[in-house]
Amino acid sequence: MTRSNTMTRVMLPLIAATLVLFCASMLIGPARMSLGDSLSALFAGGESPMALVMREIRLPRALLAVMIGASLGLAGAAMQGYLRNPLAEPGLIGVSGSAAxxxxxxxxxxxxxxxxxxxxxxxxxxxxxSVLLVMALAGPRGTSLTLILAGIAVSALAAALTSLVLNLSPNPFAASEIVFWMMGSLADRSMTHVWLALPLMVLGWALLAGLGRGLDALTLGEDAAQAMGIRLTRLRLMLVIGTACVVGAGTAVAGAIGFVGLVVPHILRPLVGARPSSLLWASALGGAVMLLLADIAVRLILPERDLKLGVLTAIVGAPLFLHLILKLRKERI
Amino acid sequence: MVACVALSFGGAALADAPSAAPQRVVSINLCTDQLAMMLAGEGQLLSVSRIAFDQQVSPMAEEARAYIRNFGQAEEVYMLRPDLVLAGTFTPSHTVRMLEGLGIPVVRFDITSSLDGVRDQIAKMGEVLHRQTAAAHLIADFDARRAALEEERGERPSAMLYYANGYTSGEQSLANDILELAGFSNAAVAAGYEWGMKMPLEVLALSEPDLVITTRPYPGGSRAEDVMQHPAVMALNGNSASTTVTDHDWVCGTPFVLRAAERLAEVRREMASAAQ
Known part of the structure; x- marks a missing residue:
């Protein structure tokens, strides 16, 4: 499959899906407003209450779904490419939990x-x-098992400490927010949160997007990659800092949302011909699509109850995770 | 043997309750704490709940220091040897059952959801403590202050209560009565909210109240309270002359609700003069 072919076959549908879902996200909410009213309020702006709903409530929600979904997809694809392990994912190995x-x-x-x-x-x-800890514990050529075990330990510790801090808080509402930090939600986020997350995310995206050539070379093995002029230490450093930037910024404003980085690269890998460099941008778009879908679904399923995003991503992601474990087991035997 | 004696002692106290005034009263609910502190005779009230000491929700935190602090647990309450325990309807029922099983009479007070309910609560507390005269004075004073507020006429701006986690108070609530008494119309009622319910931020923005009333956040910070600082809420209050928060005066059905209404009426007068 040639590169331009991949572009049209995978990239265009993903971009179209992102745009359509972004618009749907802008048009779904408890305030019943007609399509025309919503659009004119969004573009005309002004002081009207409808403009307030569109610009200050729905726009940040849709923007954050795209930003965070893209970040998680990108981070998942990058980690899986570097570790050559399809189970590597920021949520599963405790990076999101530690960011929380x-x-x-x-x-x-x-x-x-x-x-x-x-x-x-x-x-x-x-x-x-947590990225440094897990990568040190699993080692650069660690098996899937050591990586996942290290991740379980780090996530469990992070979750326990998060609960402890929230239970010790003098604020009576804090303890009930444990579920937000573990499962993630985009309800009632504002443009302030968009601006808080954006700088670090842009930095992280730039670092992770620059990994493409190195990851492609790594598919031939570390020695071959080094022979091709790839500096592995530098690659590793970019991956660690880039992942920490995007996952940290996303989790800070929306809590830990798991499984996006696992599901999206898994679905898209065969479509881009298993090229890590193509998988990076495809997973970024795919992540945005998945999180927009999840965030629309939570608003349709339980409009007034703030169902957490992690609930939906885990319902989709956990069975896939089990499937991947079975597949890996067969390959080893 | 000890339990046997305690039971017979408790049983006797229960039988005598209507005739003799209780002498060792323990309150384990924030709202009964306040009513009891207002009405109890010298030395009659022994202990109040720990929540009564919390400035954030208790307007009588200073007065509470004169009493023993309890944590509302059956064992410690029993050790205080009370002849009457005052509790709320939301006090855990196993605690109440255990105390009653130990022979201690427990009187439970309902949640107050209207200003008339406050009068009933005062009267009930007066009867339970055998302090009917003090209660009658408090009710007369309550009625006079309430009537003074009701006399005020004029424009009724709309106000919306917006608490942590996006909750609001609708028609069947004490907070609604406070708003109305202060001369506001409750925007949540206009939006169809009948009691305390979660209200989406979008609905708040579209209902465009003249005033959004939030709560004072607890220390430590939480996402639940952050929503009260959302730019959409800020934008709504940006147009209004005054902002205000609910405080400990709003929590219980006691005469303090009138102080809340009086302060809120002051906010309304400021808004009216700023509009001119």
Whole structure:
């Protein structure tokens, strides 16, 4: 399959789906407004309450779904490419959970309130520590099993510490937010959250998008990649920092949303001819599609109850995860 | 043997309850804490709940210091040897059953959902504590202050209560009565909310109230309370002259609700003069 062929066959439908779902996300909500009213309020702006709903409530929600979905898809594809392991995913190996711990600490200590970027930077720090920890524990050529076991330990610890911090908080509402930090939600997010997450995400996207050539070379093995002039230490550093940036920024504003980085690259891999470089951008678009879909679904299934996004992504993702484990087991035997 | 004695002692207290005034009263509910502190005679009230000491929800946190602090658990309440326990309808029923099983009479007070309900609560507390005269004075004072507020006429701007997690108070609530008494119309009622319910942010934005009333956040921060600072809420209040928050005066059906209404009426007068 040639590269341009892949582009038209995979990229165009994904872009179209993202656009359609983005529009659907802008038009679905508890306030019943007609299509014409919604659009004119969105573009004309002004002080009207409809403009407020479109610009301050629905727009940030749809934007964050795209940004965070793309980030998770991209991070999943990059990690799987580097580790050559289809089970690597930021949620499963504890990166999202640790980012949530960093975010919770920033909120409860007052760091988030005292300095604008305190929240995403603390989440970034949490994510960074866990990526380094898991990669050190599993080793660069670690088996799937050691990677997943290290991830389970790190996620369990992060979840326990997050719950502990929220239970110790003087705020009576904090403890009930454990489920938000574990499952993620985009309800009632604002443009403030978009601006909080965007800088780190852009940095992370740039770092991860630059991995394409290196990851392609790595499919031939580390020695071959080095012979082709790929500097593996640099590649690894870009991957770690890029993943921590995108996952940290996303988790800081929307909680930990699992399985997007697992499901999306898995579905798209055969469509892009298993080329890691093509899989990167395809997974970014696919992640945006998946999260937009999930966020529309939570609003349609239980409009007033704030069903968490992680519930839906796990219902789709966990069976696929089991399927991948079975497949890996057969290959080993 | 001890239990046997305790039971017979408790049984006797229960039988005598209508005739003799209780002498060792323990309250384990924030709202009964306040009514009891207002009405109890010298030395009659022994202990109030720990929540009564919390400035955030208790307007009588200072007064509470004169009493023993309890955590509302059957064992510690029993150790105080009360002859009457005051509880709320939402006090865990196993605690109440255990105390009653130990022979201690427990009187439960309902949640108050209207201003008339406040009068009933005061009267009930007066009867339970055998302090009917004090209760009658408190009710007379309550009626006078309420009538003074009701006399005010004029424009009725709309107001929406917007609490943590996006909850609002509809028609069947004490908060609604406070709003109405202060001269506002409750925008949640206009939007079809009958009692305390979760209201989507979009519905709040479209109902365009003249005033959005939020709560004062607890320390530590939470996502539940962050929604009250959402730019859409800020934009709604950006046009209004004053902003306000609900506080400990709004929590219970006690005469403090009139202080809340009086302060809110002041906000309404400021809004009216700013509009001119």
């Amino acid at each position: 711990l960093g975010a919770v600490l920033a909120i409860q200590t007052g760091l988030a309130a005292s300095f604008a970027l305190g929240l995403p930077l603390a989440a970034l720090a949490g994510a960074l520590i």
